[in-house]
Amino acid sequence: QVQLQESGPGLVKPSQTLSLTCTVSGGSISSGGYYWSWIRQHPGKGLEWIGYIYYSGSTYYNPSLKSRVTISVDTSKNQFSLKLSSVTAADTAVYYCARVNPDFESDWFDPWGQGTLVTVSS
């Protein structure tokens, strides 16, 4: 079955750019039919959708993060990536990648990666 795995630095300095990669195994991003998404969870808080990308490169972002977020896809490596610029301590969170299953009346995230904690600190 499809599995997702996040990777990237666990510590980022304030004002720098957070960069994470999600590697997909057991299925091909370029086969289409799904969106590929990033979600984060601040410590002890709820889930926040960051954005998603289609294999063609089409993207949608959370309006509250749109000015700082870039999601890209590399179909040759079966990976998609997140860049979040100008980070502050408020961006400290567990970051998850997940596949979005779109339907006319519903969307659902499944499967999810295990998540990776990113701490913003000098």
Place this chain on the structure above:
Amino acid sequence: SSELTQDPAVSVALGQTVRITCQGDSLRSYYASWYQQKPGQAPVLVIYGKNNRPSGIPDRFSGSSSGNTASLTITGAQAEDEADYYCNSRDSSGNHLIFGTGTKVTVL
């Protein structure tokens, strides 16, 4: 509105039934999906679409919807069902995804 509101916490006696609700304007147009999250773990999908369970999810989990409210019902709650539960749907624009505020379920 682009928000999904859930009760912060509910409790249920072992073996009894608990319903978790999710309210939002977008739920008049879209079904909610539901996720279970245990401490230190990634969320797990438990209900999607009108009322569908992924493989491996017990049939004590069910979903329903009415007006601007979606519900997740656990019939015969087990100790292992103690977790945080989140709903998700699209916002009113249809282009963005949103999560509910989350409900902590305690099994007594």
